Amino acid sequence: MATIVEAPPVAPAAPSSRGGLWGWLTSVDHKKIGIMYGISAFVFFVLGGIEALVIRWQLAVPDGTLVNEEVYNQLFTMHGTTMVFLFVMPVSAAFGNYFMPIMIGARDVAFPRMNALSFWIFISGGIFISSSFFLGGFPDGAWVGYSPLSTQSEVIRMDFWAIGLLILGVASLLGAVNFITTIFTMRAPGMTLFRMPVFVWMQLVVAFLLAFSLPLVTVGLFQVILDRNFGTLFYDAATGGDPILWQHLFWLFGHPEVYILILPAMGIVSEVLPTFSRKPLFGYQFVVFAGAAIGFLGFGVWAHHMFTSGLGPVAETAFGLMTMTIAVPTGIKIFNWVGTMWGGNISFTTPMLFSVGFVAMFTIGGLSGVTHSIVPADTQQHDSYYVVAHFHYVLFGGAVFGVFAGVYYWFGKVFGRMLDETIGKWHYWLMFIGFNLTFAPMHFLGLNGMPRRIATYGDGLGWNYWNFMATVGSFVIALSILVFLYNAVRSYRSGELAGPDPWDGRTLEWTTSSPPADYNFAEVPVVEAIDDFWYKKYGEDEDHLPVRLDTNPLDPSASAPQEEFHVHLPSPSYYPILLAVGIVTLAYGFLWLPVGYLVMAAGLGIMLWAIFGWAMEDIDHPMGDNGHGEGHADDGGGDDAEAELVGTSSEGAE
Amino acid sequence: MGSHPAVKNAVTSHRQRRLRAGVFVAILTLVLAACGTGGAQDGLSPASERASNIDGLFRLTLIIAIVVFVLVQAAIIYTSFKFRRKKGEEPRPVKQIHGNTKLEIAWTIAPAIILAGLAVPTVQTIFENAEEPVDALEITVTGHQWWWEYEYTDLGVVTANEMHIPVGQDIALTLTADAGDVIHSFWVPRLSGKRDLVPGHENTLTISADEVGLFLGQCAEFCGLSHANMRLRVYAHEPADFDAWVESQLAPATVVEDSEGWELFVNKGCTACHAIDGTEAEGGGLNPGPNLTHFAQRDTFAGALYDSTEENLSAWLANPSELKSMRPDLNRGMPNLGLSDDEIATLVAFLQGLS
Amino acid sequence: MAVAHTTSGGLDIRKTAMWSFLASELMFFGALISTFLLYRGRTNGGPDAEELFDIPFTSVSSFVLLMSSLTMVLAHNAWERNDQRQLRLWLLSTAGLGLVFLGGQFYEFSTFVHEGLKLDTSPFGSSFYMLTGFHGAHVAVGVLMLSAMSILSFRVGLTKSRGMNVELVALYWHFVDIVWIVIFTVVYLLQV
Known part of the structure; x- marks a missing residue:
């Protein structure tokens, strides 16, 4: 805890380089962190996808023999865990990190080092869980980790799972606090809450959902770990423990989690549809309120995951009716997206295709969701392939389509070159066909009595045909991902140059250069409307049609070398990654007690070193002279000083 | 370009509408009929009152869902084609409409009414199916x-x-x-x-x-x-x-207490987990196994996974985990007893005699 | 300088972060307390709340923790007046009272263990130790932060222009205190 006035001698020099490997490892730039989140998420996406392909290959025919039950159970557990916690969540953090600050006209998030810490804790948690493969096998208790199955397994697999999720939870909580603070306090002048892009709104709702729901599963995970390692009796029915408690704690988190996964994609789609329809989002306030309502209601419906656990008819009725109400705000969103396209001048670029695909496929997932709220019907659907079909329509047809819409929309902004449109359309149509071929049949399979999470199924039950089709579909999806990877690599190297505003965009990120300068904006923008950039480009004629204005509303950095603008930025730091290494060391040590106590001690030592260094770090390494006053210089808690740097510029707003 | 495009359009759209409605009904019938496999585990072929209640409720929901589905998808497809920019066309300025409160209210209330309608039979069925059975x-x-x-x-x-x-x-x-x-x-x-x-x-x-x-x-x-x-x-x-x-x-178990099969059954420790009523084999223990009193009356064994044939039973006794993954080391499932071929044959005969 | 660069609605950046963190903590303790309420009667043949709890003793230690909130307020006050001497005094008193509370908890735990309630005795025991243990850990973290601030105030002084650490720690400390009031009421007073 030092001050500028008297930097103690213990404080090492902050890393000076912003480039190269060290530049990435020590970066506190929200854009670099966003890119790292995105790339790691895609690596996990591919891993989770390979797991899915093995699963589908096994189930292509009855009595499959590719893998045995032991391996199969590990595969579907890791497929779910990976896709939820290591792909969709971080990929939405990737978009949030990269674009949320730019879209509100900020130069970084509120706590840049904490942001880096979130990422490094996430990646250590991901590596921690995945490393179980080499250390006794993947977790095998399903992604919901129901007790007492999760506390029963004598091997350490489920410890890997529980501790790994705790680590990932810390990363998400830090991220959520950071995002809430950033959105509440760092918006550019004039960027009132109701001028924020819907994408930012959805990130805000997600941050709140994370902050309120993560602690609940955290308590459950601690109980599992204590039961497994210290003989507590939370889930031991023999002594009065209750396995159902876990289901409540898990789904109190798990249902909001579903919205944590889907709302960012809804945000992306709410940006893409207006841009390519050349119209504002229809019913902006309604879309925002619907998003918030979905988040709020999401806390009141958790028990609809437990309709077969014996809640009793009264609770079943209450939760069934609550669940139905969620369809209302969801419907509002869908209708407003169609309303956005209505009367527009739509260009079907790849991001637009993915967005329209999102709306169409998510509708199917939403409707099958309504059938779950019909409690008696749900007692047939629950834990059958019908449920698998439902949530893949929501999370793949929804979230993943939304993610790819975002990738195609913003790739040019992030990397300076556009993804190829022709290959992109191949990608889209292959994925669209493969997706429907894989998951639509699962509706039938579930209704025809096929439970989920089974390694093999018997012949003669009428499931063979659709299972085979689903397997074919899954490989079509895999092909579409290969097409995408080819497109990404090719376009990154030699794609068409993006320029600042390739799509004739409506929001602030399109005023910056592609990729944006380290400091995002040379001049902090002053916002006067929703879709501010659009209204700075276009006026209105007497028929209320937009007319291009003769102005240049781009940020000055879009047309001049970045070095010309002396904008003060927080320095890079070693300590976030060091702290994350300390945490994961501690976690590994815990798995092999009592020998592990030494490892744990080492982990704690690293953590203390990192925390001390973090507090002492001289974070005031201006890139250029900015003449900030002494007012900002305190740090103490760690991040506060950096917070004020952002937004302090030589050119400043007025 | 027809001379009376408006009239012509009206005619086609009327015909189209009828055609569409026909196709729709056909598809709906097809979907509902084709879903069921008629298999012995098929949820769409109910064979009890409660299962039929559920099935009826589900089909009602499904029809409503399909109607909503068709309407929404039609709206998406229609909008996409009507308002798309043709190839090579320059972007055209369009009115910047921000919304319409009346529409918003309409599409908030409409789904709410449909759901309220669905809620009534749902709640009825919940309580119906939860009713205490009589003379059960x-x-x-x-x-x-x-x-x-x-x-x-x-x-x-x-x-x-x-x-x-x-x-x-x-x-x-x-x-x-x-x-x-x-x-x-x-x-x-x-x-x-x-x-x-x-x-x-x-x-x-x-x-x-x-x-x-x-x-x-x-x-x-x-x-x-x-x-x-x-x-x-x-x-x-x-x-x-x-x-x-x-x-x-x-009926009492058909066990000859000093037969070779019985001796083997006791000596190999089968009685620790498996009960045969009316004998000293009480089963239970740390790792309870199925009651075998009338084993030979059953068609299947091992979690109804295998037919009770001599061949299957022999393979099972030779190495149970080969046929079905288990963890006998953790008291979950049948251990490998290390039986010789002769012993297996004797035990299979014993088991098949438990009628 | 001094033109507002951001639209923040007057929210302070670090306080916003602390408040959102504490909101999350509230859910954490909510889940712990719910677990305890579910398991309070499930003693598995071990000792129950009535046999174990020594209300007068815990009342005193609760009172001590309550008083530490008062000294925290005084510290905050001194910091606002930029009175380093008083600030130090009250920071250290707060930390000291926190330590007394922790000592009381340690004594209580060892008595309970002696009387036969361990982590693995019953769901009641498991949930009791988990809830009060996590609360104790929060107090301990608070004591650490208070000590660090006191050391800083000796070395460089904690002026108002140099940040809001005192205010943040105070927020955290009051939160931990309030949670204890709830725990004391729900766990101790309502059980006996």
Whole structure:
């Protein structure tokens, strides 16, 4: 805890380089962190996808023999865990990190080092869980980790799972606090809450959902770990423990989690549809309120995951009716997206295709969701392939389509070159066909009595045909991902140059250069409307049609070398990654007690070193002279000083 | 370009509408009919009152969902084609419409009304299906990793995996699992929805069968290693046939106490886990296995996974985990007893004699 | 300088972060307390709340923790007046009272263990130790932060212009205190 006035001698020099490997490892730039989140998420996406392909290959025919039950159970557990916690969540953090600050006209998030810490804790948690493969096998208790199955397994697999999720939870909580603070306090002048892009709104709702729901599963995970390692009796029915408690704690988190996964994609789609329809989002306030309502209601419906656990008819009725109400705000969103396209001048670029695909496929997932709220019907659907079909329509047809819409929309902004449109359309149509071929049949399979999470199924039950089709579909999806990877690599190297505003965009990120300068904006923008950039480009004629204005509303950095603008930025730091290494060391040590106590001690030592260094770090390494006053210089808690740097510029707003 | 485009359009759109409606009804009928496989585990072929209640409710919901689906998808497709920019066309300025409050209210209220309509039969069915059965046959179902134990509480019959019931009578199931076990879920799709068996809890579920026949089911809550192999069968009989079955189950076990097979059964420790009623084999213990009193009456074994043929039984006794993944080292499932071929043959004969 | 660069609605950046963190903590303790309420009667043949709890003793230690909130307020006050001497005094008193509370908890735990309630005795024991243990850990973290601030105030002084650490720690400390009031009421007073 030092001050500028008297930097103690213990404080090492902050890393000076912003480039190269060290530049990435020590970066506190929200854009670099966003890119790292995105790339790691895609690596996990591919891993989770390979797991899915093995699963589908096994189930292509009855009595499959590719893998045995032991391996199969590990595969579907890791497929779910990976896709939820290591792909969709971080990929939405990737978009949030990269674009949320730019879209509100900020130069970084509120706590840049904490942001880096979130990422490094996430990646250590991901590596921690995945490393179980080499250390006794993947977790095998399903992604919901129901007790007492999760506390029963004598091997350490489920410890890997529980501790790994705790680590990932810390990363998400830090991220959520950071995002809430950033959105509440760092918006550019004039960027009132109701001028924020819907994408930012959805990130805000997600941050709140994370902050309120993560602690609940955290308590459950601690109980599992204590039961497994210290003989507590939370889930031991023999002594009065209750396995159902876990289901409540898990789904109190798990249902909001579903919205944590889907709302960012809804945000992306709410940006893409207006841009390519050349119209504002229809019913902006309604879309925002619907998003918030979905988040709020999401806390009141958790028990609809437990309709077969014996809640009793009264609770079943209450939760069934609550669940139905969620369809209302969801419907509002869908209708407003169609309303956005209505009367527009739509260009079907790849991001637009993915967005329209999102709306169409998510509708199917939403409707099958309504059938779950019909409690008696749900007692047939629950834990059958019908449920698998439902949530893949929501999370793949929804979230993943939304993610790819975002990738195609913003790739040019992030990397300076556009993804190829022709290959992109191949990608889209292959994925669209493969997706429907894989998951639509699962509706039938579930209704025809096929439970989920089974390694093999018997012949003669009428499931063979659709299972085979689903397997074919899954490989079509895999092909579409290969097409995408080819497109990404090719376009990154030699794609068409993006320029600042390739799509004739409506929001602030399109005023910056592609990729944006380290400091995002040379001049902090002053916002006067929703879709501010659009209204700075276009006026209105007497028929209320937009007319291009003769102005240049781009940020000055879009047309001049970045070095010309002396904008003060927080320095890079070693300590976030060091702290994350300390945490994961501690976690590994815990798995092999009592020998592990030494490892744990080492982990704690690293953590203390990192925390001390973090507090002492001289974070005031201006890139250029900015003449900030002494007012900002305190740090103490760690991040506060950096917070004020952002937004302090030589050119400043007025 | 026709001379009266408006008239022509009206005619085609009327025809199209009728055509569309026809296609729609056809598809709907097709979908609803084609969904069912008619298989013994098919949830869309209900064979009991409660399962039919569920099925009817689901089909009602499905029809509404399909109507909404068609409307929304039609709106998306229509909008996409009507307002798309043709190839090579320059971007055209369009009115910047921000919304319409009346529309918003309309599409908030409309789904709410539909849902309210759906809520009524839903709540009715919840309470209907939860009604206490009258004159029911009571069976306690205990889920084990990875097989089912049935105890006919009033009749004194204990059996495994294969449940026998009389047609037309309510069967009141009490569902539970041992404290050291995990959660399972009892699911026979044609007879009812599923319900969990939770250690330390007693859940109830009422099933019944309207017709004589074999109904298949399996565990629906992931219960560890051999979850996929925890299957079950329900045989529905005419009441007289059912009574005969009960009588045969209550008959004393056909065990010759000093036969070679019995000696082997005792000496190899089978009695530690498996009970044969009326003998010193009481079973239970740390790792309870199915009651074998009338084993030869069952069609299947090992969680209803295999037919009880001599070949299968021999393979099973030679190495149980080869046929079904288990963890006998953790007291879950049958251990390999290291039997010789002769011993296996003797034991198989013994088991097949347990009629 | 001094033109507002951001639209923040007057929210302070670090306080916003602390408040959102504490909101999350509230859910954490909510889940712990719910677990305890579910398991309070499940003693598995071990000792129950009535046999174990020594209300007068815990009342005193609760009072001590309550008083530490008062000294925290005084510290905050001194910091606002930029009175380093008083600030130090009250920071250290707060930390000291926190330590007394922790000592009381340690004594209580060891008595309970002696009387037969361990982590693995019953769901009641498991949930009791988990809840009060996590609360104790929060107090301990608070004591650490208070000590660090006191050391800083000796070395460089904690002026108002140099940040809001005192205010943040105060927020955290009051939160931990309030949670204890709830725990004391729900766990101790309502059980006996």
